[in-house]
Amino acid sequence: MRWIVLLLILTACPPAILSPRGQQDPFAFSADTVDAADKIVIFIPGALSSIQVFTQTQDWARAGYARVYYRYPGLDGMQTDHHIAPAVAARNVADFANRYPDKDIVLVGYSTGGLIALEAAPQISAGRPVKVLGLSPAVEHAGGIQTIGRGARDFWRAATETRSVDKSNIWKRYWAGLLFGPDALTAPAQQPELNARIAEGEQVAVSLDLEMAVAHMAALPFWRLPDDLDLTGIDVAFFIGLNDPVFSTPQTMRFARSIGGARVYGYVGQGHLLFFTRPRVFRDMLAHAEGRDPTAQ
Numbered sequence: 616m617r618w619i620v621l622l623l624i625l626t627a628c629p630p631a632i633l634s635p636r637g638q639q640d641p642f643a644f645s646a647d648t649v650d651a652a653d654k655i656v657i658f659i660p661g662a663l664s665s666i667q668v669f670t671q672t673q674d675w676a677r678a679g680y681a682r683v684y685y686r687y688p689g690l691d692g693m694q695t696d697h698h699i700a701p702a703v704a705a706r707n708v709a710d711f712a713n714r715y716p717d718k719d720i721v722l723v724g725y726s727t728g729g730l731i732a733l734e735a736a737p738q739i740s741a742g743r744p745v746k747v748l749g750l751s752p753a754v755e756h757a758g759g760i761q762t763i764g765r766g767a768r769d770f771w772r773a774a775t776e777t778r779s780v781d782k783s784n785i786w787k788r789y790w791a792g793l794l795f796g797p798d799a800l801t802a803p804a805q806q807p808e809l810n811a812r813i814a815e816g817e818q819v820a821v822s823l824d825l826e827m828a829v830a831h832m833a834a835l836p837f838w839r840l841p842d843d844l845d846l847t848g849i850d851v852a853f854f855i856g857l858n859d860p861v862f863s864t865p866q867t868m869r870f871a872r873s874i875g876g877a878r879v880y881g882y883v884g885q886g887h888l889l890f891f892t893r894p895r896v897f898r899d900m901l902a903h904a905e906g907r908d909p910t911a912q
Contacts, residue, residue, distance in 0.1 A: 636697055637688060637693065637696045637697035638694065639692075639694060641704075642684065642686070642707075643683070643684040643686055643691065644683040645681070649715065652679060652718065653679060653719065654678075654719045654720075654721070655683055655715060655718050655719070656672075656682055656720075656721040656723055656904075657683045657684075657685060657711065657712065657722050657723070658682065658683065658723050658724075658728075659685045659708065659723065659724040659725070660687065660728050661725045661728050662687070662832055663828070663832070664690075664728075665690045666686060667691075668725055668890045668891075669682075669684065669723070669725075674897065675897070678901060680721070683711065685708060685728070685731075687699055687830075688827065688830040695826050695827050698829065698833055699831050699834060700834055701730060701731050701835075702734065704731045704735075706735070706738065708722065708731065708732070708735035709735045709738035709739050712735075712739045712740075716740055719745075720744070720745050721746045721904045723900060724747070724748070724752065725749075725751060726750070726887070727835060728750075729747075729751075729752025729753055730752065730754075730838070730840065732747045732748075732749065733840060733846070734840055734841065736851075737844060737849065744850075745848075745850075746850040747846075747850070747852075748851075748853075748904065749877070750854050750889060750896065751855055752853050753835075754866050754867065754869075754870040792860050793886050793887050793888055794886050794888055795885065796856065796858020796884070796885070840874070846875055850903075851871075851874065852877060853877050854880045854882070854889065855867055855880070855881055855882070855889075856881075856886045856887060856892075856893075857881040857882060858884060859885075859886050860886055860887060861886075864881065867879065880899065880910070
């Protein structure tokens with residue numbers, strides 16, 4: 616079961632089980648589109664996430680951006696021959712952006728991808744606009760004991776609500792919490808709208824095996840941004856669900872302050888999976904990237 620796998624990884628698995636570099640190019644993109652565009656957006660998913668979380672980004676293409684996707688081991692055609700080393704991923708992202716010194720760059724990172732984007736941005740050659748937009752961004756050390764504690768609490772609430780030890784029943788209630796926050800864990804079990812969203816949401820869940828889970832998660836509890844990270848001149852904004860059960864609003868606000876300040880846009884009644892429950896978030900992120908007010912959309 617997923618929560619057991621994650622706890623094992625967080626407590627027992629060293630980050631060097633696999634190499635930090637794979638044999639395949641992690642980027643998925645159209646070379647012709649990138650060459651022709653004046654602007655590039657690089658989408659970086661979170662751990663255990665496919666690039667499919669960025670499906671609803673057609674507005675970016677219509678606005679003239681070439682879309683580039685960073686892929687993780689075991690997903691989207693990538694082999695599980697390396698683990699996610701955030702510093703290496705950040706260097707890869709920066710190196711890709713630096714191939715195109717005449718183009719504006721926007722980095723959009725979901726969850727763990729938000730931290731990778733933050734580390735990559737200062738490594739992109741100076742003298743041109745670089746923006747970092749975090750979608751439900753992770754915080755350092757994968758949220759530490761606070762995030763682990765909330766996960767254990769929410770699992771217990773899901774088990775209590777379902778009055779079952781069957782993993783499929785518990786997962787559905789836990790998934791409701793990821794979608795809409797902890798209150799959804801104890802919402803009426805027969806609420807039609809909630810049940811429909813849970814069923815739809817399960818379609819974007821990633822099937823895990825232990826090797827892939829280790830490749831994605833092993834390094835994260837040990838990772839923090841560099842002490843000398845300099846985001847001067849880089850536009851940083853976070854887009855978060857105000858009911859996010861993974862990284863709480865106070866955690867995110869403290870993190871935003873710790874990096875020198877980031878604009879934070881919050882969505883009432885939403886959890887960690889804004890890409891699914893509020894896909895308009897990508898339109899809001901585009902508005903910010905283009906210098907418009909997302910709240911006026």
